Amino acid sequence: MNTFINSVPRSWRERKYKYRLIGGICKKCNATFYPYRGSCPYCGSDDIEEVNLPKKGRLISYTIIYSPPSEFRLKQPYIVGLIELEDGTRIIAQITDVDVNEVKDGIEVEAVFRRYREQGADGIIEYGIKFRPISD
Amino acid sequence: MRRVYVCGIGATPIGEHWELSLRDLMVLAAKKALEDSTLTKRDIEAVYIGNMSSGILQGQEHLGSLFATWFGIPGVSAQKCEAACASGGVAFHQAFLAVASGMYDVVVAMGVEKMSDGNTYDVTSALIMADDQEYVAFTGSSFVGLNALIYRRYMEKFNVKHEDIAMFAVHDHKYAVNNPLAQYRKAVTLETVLNSPIVADPLRLFECAPIGDGAAAVILCSEEVAKKYKSDRLVEVIASSVATDILSLHNRKDIVTLNATKLAMNKALKMSKIDLKDIDIVELHDAFTILGVIHLEDMGFAEKGKGWMLVKDGEIEKDGKIPTNLMGGLKARGHPVGATGIYEVIDVVTQLRGEGGRNQVDDAEIGLAQNVGGVGGTVTINLFRRL
Ligand SMILES: [Zn+2]
Numbered sequence: 001m002n003t004f005i006n007s008v009p010r011s012w013r014e015r016k017y018k019y020r021l022i023g024g025i026c027k028k029c030n031a032t033f034y035p036y037r038g039s040c041p042y043c044g045s046d047d048i049e050e051v052n053l054p055k056k057g058r059l060i061s062y063t064i065i066y067s068p069p070s071e072f073r074l075k076q077p078y079i080v081g082l083i084e085l086e087d088g089t090r091i092i093a094q095i096t097d098v099d100v101n102e103v104k105d106g107i108e109v110e111a112v113f114r115r116y117r118e119q120g121a122d123g124i125i126e127y128g129i130k131f132r133p134i135s136d
Numbered sequence: 137m138r139r140v141y142v143c144g145i146g147a148t149p150i151g152e153h154w155e156l157s158l159r160d161l162m163v164l165a166a167k168k169a170l171e172d173s174t175l176t177k178r179d180i181e182a183v184y185i186g187n188m189s190s191g192i193l194q195g196q197e198h199l200g201s202l203f204a205t206w207f208g209i210p211g212v213s214a215q216k217c218e219a220a221c222a223s224g225g226v227a228f229h230q231a232f233l234a235v236a237s238g239m240y241d242v243v244v245a246m247g248v249e250k251m252s253d254g255n256t257y258d259v260t261s262a263l264i265m266a267d268d269q270e271y272v273a274f275t276g277s278s279f280v281g282l283n284a285l286i287y288r289r290y291m292e293k294f295n296v297k298h299e300d301i302a303m304f305a306v307h308d309h310k311y312a313v314n315n316p317l318a319q320y321r322k323a324v325t326l327e328t329v330l331n332s333p334i335v336a337d338p339l340r341l342f343e344c345a346p347i348g349d350g351a352a353a354v355i356l357c358s359e360e361v362a363k364k365y366k367s368d369r370l371v372e373v374i375a376s377s378v379a380t381d382i383l384s385l386h387n388r389k390d391i392v393t394l395n396a397t398k399l400a401m402n403k404a405l406k407m408s409k410i411d412l413k414d415i416d417i418v419e420l421h422d423a424f425t426i427l428g429v430i431h432l433e434d435m436g437f438a439e440k441g442k443g444w445m446l447v448k449d450g451e452i453e454k455d456g457k458i459p460t461n462l463m464g465g466l467k468a469r470g471h472p473v474g475a476t477g478i479y480e481v482i483d484v485v486t487q488l489r490g491e492g493g494r495n496q497v498d499d500a501e502i503g504l505a506q507n508v509g510g511v512g513g514t515v516t517i518n519l520f521r522r523l
Pocket of ligand 1: 026027028029030031040041042043044045
């Protein structure tokens, strides 16, 4: 099923914004967003600069996936969250290092570099950013 | 712009049609719609086919020519239209424009999806393509999961209980009982809904639209063609609008409002010159219970955070203030993704013609069909008036 993503060049091309939290900041309306892109999704301005986003944030909402897409088969259950970083920029990512029964809205989280999916049995492994709870 | 009328409707029942292919479904729906219109194949000048996933789930694209060939009308203008779950709605919009512009007099707007051949994992992979493959599908979220993010946020923000939102599924099932096209013609209790397996927490299986096969078609015509019909066979399209929103939830400032619904609604009201209170019946895109509630709010029928009260107070019932999803909605009529926008139009037209049977709303004159793609990345609103 996942032939559409089984591509080495594709993973190579996407590595910059998937491996690091680099967003865009609009010089016109001051909005920030992840990932970087050349036009502001809010005001349409093309005057956008890259910005290193904070690595810490808060869990705004989450879900526990019990019925996954085929590329994530047998990995269920796992947590996907909507995270608001310290500067207000939001990102969707997996929440890791926490039991599905213990995850809660509002917890503080930090970015970590983790494995996401494999391109079949013989393909490359795709990595990216997940978030884990910050222990006090 | 010219006036546009619906002069024929037809659809297959929704279900697991193991004996029918993608093309069989299209041909069956078109045949029924054409029979209903009393026009002939030769009258058809253009075809717009809403479909989301025929490529990934059936290994088949180029549906325009495929349909024209198998229906025996090669030569006509024909094409597939795609906007995820709003594919049917945008196909209808294109068909509307084709007649309104003066280009064509008889046009078919169709929708089709053949889903039951794939296993659930593969269908789940296909559906998340409605969102950003690089930055959202990559995380392993399912499409259900994205709606679950909205659901949890909504409950927390407005302090609403799960059962008050899950009621929407009970409502849909109640009305699907009397719809011969519905996938699940069986009433369910709130207890059944709340005790069904979790798909993506907090969304339960019985809060999610099912996987199913189906095709639906409507024939649109110009005033000149419409003249030959008795007025009780005709429904006028008084508005057709499409709006988009930022594709993914993480780039939106508010995830419990679908801004594209508000935009499309405003456009449609302006175009039709009617008020919200003039609308007698609504078919809305409740692919998940929470969406039904949110749509009622975003269309203006309830304040933000209070849509669930309309359900609880019986206001979306047949005799309520704003009768909604009277043929079973996405949950129980079914949701063959790219066809849903056209099924909704058929449900509205059926009511406006007074053919709703036991679900008929007294004296319904104006009806609304809302079709949503992705998590609100595209929304179409179509408004209809009986003559
Ligand atoms: Zn901007």
